[in-house]
Amino acid sequence: MVLQAIRYNRGSLQILDQLQLPYRELYEGIRDTKDAWDAIKQMRVRGAPAIAIVAALSLAVELQNVLNTDGESMTAGDMVSFVGKKLEYLVTSRPTAVNLADAARKLKTVVADAHSRAETSSGSIGEAYMIAAERMLVDDVQDNENIGRHGAEWILGNTVWGREGKVSVLTHCNTGSLATAGYGTALGVIRALQSRSSLHHAYCCETRPYNQGARLTAYELVHDDIPGTLITDSMAAALLRTKGQADKIAAVVVGADRVAANGDTANKIGTYALAILARHHGVKFLVAAPRTTVDMNTLSGDEIVVEQRPSIEVAEITGPRVQGSKEHRAVDLDHIETVGVAAPGIEIWNPAFDVTPAGLIDGIVTEVGVVEKRADGRFRLSDVFDAEVRGGRADGRRKRTPSPSEGP
Numbered sequence: 001m002v003l004q005a006i007r008y009n010r011g012s013l014q015i016l017d018q019l020q021l022p023y024r025e026l027y028e029g030i031r032d033t034k035d036a037w038d039a040i041k042q043m044r045v046r047g048a049p050a051i052a053i054v055a056a057l058s059l060a061v062e063l064q065n066v067l068n069t070d071g072e073s074m075t076a077g078d079m080v081s082f083v084g085k086k087l088e089y090l091v092t093s094r095p096t097a098v099n100l101a102d103a104a105r106k107l108k109t110v111v112a113d114a115h116s117r118a119e120t121s122s123g124s125i126g127e128a129y130m131i132a133a134e135r136m137l138v139d140d141v142q143d144n145e146n147i148g149r150h151g152a153e154w155i156l157g158n159t160v161w162g163r164e165g166k167v168s169v170l171t172h173c174n175t176g177s178l179a180t181a182g183y184g185t186a187l188g189v190i191r192a193l194q195s196r197s198s199l200h201h202a203y204c205c206e207t208r209p210y211n212q213g214a215r216l217t218a219y220e221l222v223h224d225d226i227p228g229t230l231i232t233d234s235m236a237a238a239l240l241r242t243k244g245q246a247d248k249i250a251a252v253v254v255g256a257d258r259v260a261a262n263g264d265t266a267n268k269i270g271t272y273a274l275a276i277l278a279r280h281h282g283v284k285f286l287v288a289a290p291r292t293t294v295d296m297n298t299l300s301g302d303e304i305v306v307e308q309r310p311s312i313e314v315a316e317i318t319g320p321r322v323q324g325s326k327e328h329r330a331v332d333l334d335h336i337e338t339v340g341v342a343a344p345g346i347e348i349w350n351p352a353f354d355v356t357p358a359g360l361i362d363g364i365v366t367e368v369g370v371v372e373k374r375a376d377g378r379f380r381l382s383d384v385f386d387a388e389v390r391g392g393r394a395d396g397r398r399k400r401t402p403s404p405s406e407g408p
């Protein structure tokens with residue numbers, strides 16, 4: 001059965017509560033933007049594309065209810081300002097992933113366009129919003145399948161092990177069906193390699209402090225019968241050194257929360273360390289992300305605001321009590337416990353993301369193809385909006401928005 005983290009029908013939205021995984025598959029109703037804001041902030045839903053889509057759909061659900069109850073009394077102008085305010089509120093839930101801000105910007109444009117039409121009303125504007133938000137859900141899955149295909153082809157064509165036919169890949173955090181509308185980005189590349197029988201093995205890092213790798217990626221690998229092994233983050237160097245050759249580890253593939261115009265990439269904390277390791281060991285380092293993650297308005301990684309998370313995420317771990325003998329361990333879902341793992345009183349630094357410099361990245365895999373560095377050693381990411389990339393298609397332009405001082 002295909003993993004579905006987001007369940008949506010017009011007027012109804014449910015998310016798979018990721019804080020309960022991998023032990024419990026519990027869906028939770030999202031009735032409005034407040035519910036979505038809380039779920040995003042508390043990381044019951046996480047992952048850059050999933051956050052954006054859940055936020056957008058939560059407003060679609062809220063609008064459906066508003067139109068059913070107060071639709072008659074609302075003018076078209078009321079509706080535009082209602083949607084604008086709700087989108088601005090949603091964007092404050094988590095700062096680093098750009099997909100949410102990008103979705104909000106696009107949806108505001110949809111609403112403004114609907115308002116400018118001749119026979120405009122609160123109902124027609126709400127309808128235009130809902131159609132656009134629903135489209136995002138569908139498009140994200142399609143984009144991820146294309147990312148998977150381009151990434152798999154690139155690895156198979158650009159690495160020694162790939163040309164021999166089978167590769168292993170190391171990944172970080174969770175970038176799969178749970179972090180997106182479906183299929184996944186970096187995990188989509190792994191799925192695509194597996195589907196063409198070109199995957200030898202997938203390794204995933206546990207991803208401290210929140211353990212998205214241990215809890216979510218490992219769960220997806222097991223769910224999809226993909227040969228996989230979990231390592232702690234601190235084992236990555238030893239893995240590449242001792243098993244890199246024997247296991248044909250051809251690439252480290254990660255997702256992204258924001259790719260700046262020069263290719264610097266914000267992703268889950270620990271990604272930068274993996275990029276340095278990959279370079280040292282001659283392993284390719286790929287970032288897999290849809291174009292909604294590419295932010296042409298952020299010129300370099302220095303401009304990316306990295307979210308600081310609460311210190312308890314480092315100092316404590318929550319999970320079900322484990323019982324049984326050494327050989328037969330069993331989790332007791334009736335006893336969820338939080339235990340300390342740090343000395344009380346110690347100061348804690350907990351940035352959720354780090355920025356990998358473009359110089360350490362070999363390719364940025366998007367739904368329109370893989371962007372590689374040009375002869376001058378730099379990425380030209382505007383190519384993804386012109387689709388001048390390998391195997392690309394020509395559509396979806398989104399260039400950097402000029403600042404007022406730059407003129408038209």
Ligand SMILES: CSC[C@@H](O)[C@@H](O)C(=O)COP(=O)(O)O
Nearest residue numbers: 046047048173175179255256268
């Ligand atoms: C396809 S999701 C890519 C990234 O969003 C992912 O790797 C990541 O860093 C998620 O961070 P999270 O803090 O769990 O939302």
